[in-house]
Amino acid sequence: MIGTEQDEITAYLYAVRAALGDLPESTRDELLEDLPEHLAEVLVEAGGTLVERLGPPEEYAAELRASVGFVGGFPDPPPPGRLVELRSALLSRLRVADAKLGPMLGYGRASEFVLLLRPAWWVLRGYLVAMVVAWMLDDSGQPMGLLPRIGGSELIALLLLAGAVLGSIWLGRRSFRSAAPWPRWALYAGSTVLVLVAIGGFFSADSSARDSNYSDVNYDNGNPFSNVEDVFVYDQQGRLVPGARIFDQYGAPIELGNPYCMDETSGEYTHTDHMGYPYCPEKAPFVTPTEERSPSAAGSTPPVPTPTPSRSAPR
Amino acid sequence: MFRGVDTTQLLKGVLDLAVLAALRDEDGYGYDILRRLRSAGLEDVGDASVYGTLRRLFNGGLLNTYVVPSDEGPHRKYYALNAGGRAELQRSGKVWQGFASTMDDLLRERGTA
Numbered sequence: 001m002i003g004t005e006q007d008e009i010t011a012y013l014y015a016v017r018a019a020l021g022d023l024p025e026s027t028r029d030e031l032l033e034d035l036p037e038h039l040a041e042v043l044v045e046a047g048g049t050l051v052e053r054l055g056p057p058e059e060y061a062a063e064l065r066a067s068v069g070f071v072g073g074f075p076d077p078p079p080p081g082r083l084v085e086l087r088s089a090l091l092s093r094l095r096v097a098d099a100k101l102g103p104m105l106g107y108g109r110a111s112e113f114v115l116l117l118r119p120a121w122w123v124l125r126g127y128l129v130a131m132v133v134a135w136m137l138d139d140s141g142q143p144m145g146l147l148p149r150i151g152g153s154e155l156i157a158l159l160l161l162a163g164a165v166l167g168s169i170w171l172g173r174r175s176f177r178s179a180a181p182w183p184r185w186a187l188y189a190g191s192t193v194l195v196l197v198a199i200g201g202f203f204s205a206d207s208s209a210r211d212s213n214y215s216d217v218n219y220d221n222g223n224p225f226s227n228v229e230d231v232f233v234y235d236q237q238g239r240l241v242p243g244a245r246i247f248d249q250y251g252a253p254i255e256l257g258n259p260y261c262m263d264e265t266s267g268e269y270t271h272t273d274h275m276g277y278p279y280c281p282e283k284a285p286f287v288t289p290t291e292e293r294s295p296s297a298a299g300s301t302p303p304v305p306t307p308t309p310s311r312s313a314p315r
Numbered sequence: 316m317f318r319g320v321d322t323t324q325l326l327k328g329v330l331d332l333a334v335l336a337a338l339r340d341e342d343g344y345g346y347d348i349l350r351r352l353r354s355a356g357l358e359d360v361g362d363a364s365v366y367g368t369l370r371r372l373f374n375g376g377l378l379n380t381y382v383v384p385s386d387e388g389p390h391r392k393y394y395a396l397n398a399g400g401r402a403e404l405q406r407s408g409k410v411w412q413g414f415a416s417t418m419d420d421l422l423r424e425r426g427t428a
Contacts, residue, residue, distance in 0.1 A: 030370070030374065031367070033370070034345070034366075034370065034392055035366065037389060037390060037391070037392050038345040038392070041344060041345055041346040041347075041389060042362065045350075046346070054362050060363045063361045063364050063367070066364070067330065067364040067368050068367045068368075068371045092374075108376070
């Protein structure tokens with residue numbers, strides 16, 4: 001007779017659900033989540049039909065409603081709009097997440113931990129307000145940096161920062177229990193703006209920090225060889241040494257430049273086929289008059305070391 | 316208008332505490348808890364009230380649940396007090412004992428008890 005029992009439970013459940021029809025769907029689902037199992041237990045343990053044991057479904061629904069503290073009965077509350085329903089769905093999800101995340105942080109609920117962070121937010125809020133004020137008042141045109149400088153002055157920045165942080169803490173410690181809701185809303189709106197400012201400021205500071213690192217590696221004066229493209233070694237007589245290798249004091253090869261040469265006629269870069277320096281002998285800045293591009297004939301005539309600039313070095 | 320004391324009204328205020336107390340020594344499933352409350356003397360307690368209270372305490376984070384499968388009957392959902400539930404039981408229990416002894420004293424002074 002499992003089949004008829006199941007039918008009885010389904011019918012009873014359906015009637016209870018219908019009687020709670022004015023509750024938001026998510027609340028109702030949450031409330032009735034375990035009811036099928038529970039009704040099955042009642043049927044097994046108590047005997048008789050569900051209506052005999054528990055009374056009419058409408059009464060059961062009313063008792064259930066009373067026990068969980070929802071308003072109901074007569075008059076019915078206005079039917080919830082989409083927005084209200086969405087809000088309660090979100091809130092119930094949040095509550096579940098709150099309870100689940102809490103133990104991971106070592107607290108009963110995540111919100112307990114978040115509440116402890118409030119003074120930290122007050123300090124951050126003060127800093128953000130100071131930055132916004134400085135940004136509005138500063139017309140020096142210089143980059144402001146991470147302090148609320150006005151006209152590039154550090155003193156003003158520190159005074160402004162201290163004032164804003166103290167003010168924000170004072171505001172935080174005051175509670176807003178006044179009758180008018182507008183101060184609270186103004187506070188929320190202001191906080192939202194500040195959070196947006198903070199996000200914007202964070203990403204701009206982040207990208208400028210990354211940009212300056214980039215230039216450190218490539219263009220900074222710390223590395224005078226960063227724009228070297230090729231190396232030309234000349235011997236005592238002013239002759240270009242082909243296939244030169246250069247090493248540091250540990251015998252490690254010093255690698256400078258890049259082993260690509262531009263073909264003047266086609267304008268294409270091709271990998272050099274010279275071992276060692278120079279990669280592109282035809283780009284030599286100085287020419288030795290006695291031997292033009294014929295290093296094999298080097299020893300025959302005494303060369304005259306008169307290096308003259310032949311063309312400007314490739315930039 | 317005078318409203319006489321009836322257990323249904325009283326129960327509303329203390330059902331949470333009663334359910335927590337019923338789970339203090341042993342986990343239980345819905346109907347089981349109802350039976351414990353009734354056999355302890357709360358005959359008026361309704362099934363829907365107990366079920367609704369269990370749901371509310373569970374959503375409030377005071378109870379854990381687990382399902383025990385069974386071959387003959389239906390699967391049973393057991394409820395158990397967690398640390399939060401035990402703390403709440405202790406706290407609410409003290410409030411109730413304070414309240415009850417105040418009422419006892421009041422009634423004794425007036426010579427009604």
